[in-house]
Amino acid sequence: MANESRVKKSFLNARVNFLCYLVVLFISFYTRKIFLEKLGTDFIGLTGTLSSLLGFLNLAELGVGSAIGYVLYKPISDGDRVKINExxxxxxxxxxxxxxxxxxxxIVLSVFIPLIFPDTIFQFGVIYMGYYAYLASSMIGYFVNYRSVLLGADQRNYIVTGYxxxxxxxxxxxxMVLAIYIQNFYLYFALELIFGIINSIILNWKINIIYPWLKSExxxxxxxxxxxxxIGKYVKQLFLHKIGAFVYGQITPFLIYAYVALPVVALYGNYTTITQKVQGLVLGVLDSTGAGVGNLISEGDNQKSYKIYQELFSVRFWISAILTFCFFRLSNSFILLWLGEEYLMSSLIIALISVQFFLSFLRGITDQFLFGYGLFYDVWAPAAESILFVAVAMIAGKAWGLSGVLCGPIVSTIIIIYIWKPYFLFTKGFKKSYLAFALFFIVHSIPMLLxxxxxxxxxxxxxxDKISSYSWLNWIIESAMFTTIISISSFVLLYPISSGLRSFVHRFIHIRR
Structure with a gap:
């Protein structure tokens, strides 16, 4: 019965996440074009840089939320409301x-904003407004929304996502409407804060309904x-792990700004908007198994856990590769139609972004199982990942500009995330050799490349030749053809040699029945 509940919650999370992100995906692409046209490339680059700047401060979160989520698995499974409240x-x-x-x-960091943006075209009042709007919005999460961690641990994250x-x-x-008719930067930032407050009110109202017994003191x-x-032990370990994820996601815009230019942050952001929205759409489905994996591992059946890992890895690899190949082939023509020729980037940059996309997409399955096993004590790994990232990005960025900066996350991710992390999981968690992962990776790579x-x-x-002219209709036809053919051909090639994929398909058919 517990398994049934876990599976049902995972599928509910997946459905809600998929539908929400699908709507957001279309709206985001349309509105970004409006923002670029009406507010300017420099302003969009400014918002991205300010978000990254506030990301430095949020590093102080120390991984507390992740540690609490892990500690909550057991009392949720036992129905221990007293311990949950504590x-x-x-x-x-x-x-x-x-x-x-x-x-x-x-507040202290805001004093240095004139030094961070010495040659800005914006009034500092606009920059400070944006900075403090983002800062105040993040404060809501720490002072008001902290109880939502229970929804995630209880596999009810679809509620957080939906609202x-x-x-x-x-x-x-x-x-978007204000950008078209008023074009006021202050209003743009004010809405960020206002809707953060509205979301907090709705979310806490829903938490009170679902958990009327929840009384935090x-x-x-x-x-x-x-x-x-x-909790203190896990927080110390997870803090250092957060550094790696933080560096990967937040420092890249700063390095591009430092070694190239602020407008290039916006150009790069156009492509990463595509990858981020696609990741949000699909990972909202795949990552819905996270809490379920933690509950599964707590049962102590190592062989069953490894079997589920194989299934989830196979499916994620297949989907990751398809989406990566689609992005590599179709992104430039999409940008051309969406924004115009002046926003295009070179094939080399597209290839590097594609590799980043694949590596960041696929890593989630290993992260889920490391978290489920509580394997946080390799605290040197995120530090090494961060040092590798920054060192390679700075050295290569100085030599080759944007393409060099993008080499940083690729090199660090391959060494730490795809060599060390699987070794750590397989030897300490599954009690198997790393060669099992390496073989598993190769077996899936060959048919996907073919x-x-x-x-x-x-x-x-x-x-x-039939769809060579650029129009949305022709782009859609080419996209549909390419996606359909590669999906079918890769599945046909992969299915006979991937036991994980076969097992997942059989499980899915059984559930649907």
């Missing part, structure tokens, strides 16, 4: 102090923190 109280206490620290650090995306869609549409948090020393080159040849040979 853990949430500890979480609220820790988040309150983190929020005060980030607020103070944010967040609904308010996000309304906000973006209002910003922040004033008791310090005392209860001593009762749960494992399918890509074959599909690329077929589309070029038989269809390109």
């Amino acid at each position: 853990v949430i109280s500890v979480f609220g206490y820790l988040y309150r102090w983190i929020g005060f620290f980030i607020l103070g650090a944010g 967040f995306q609904l308010t996000n869609i309304i906000r973006v549409l209002i910003q 922040i004033c008791l948090g310090r005392q209860l923190f001593k009762k749960y020393p494992e 399918a890509f080159f074959g599909t690329d040849y077929v589309v070029d040979r038989f269809f390109s």
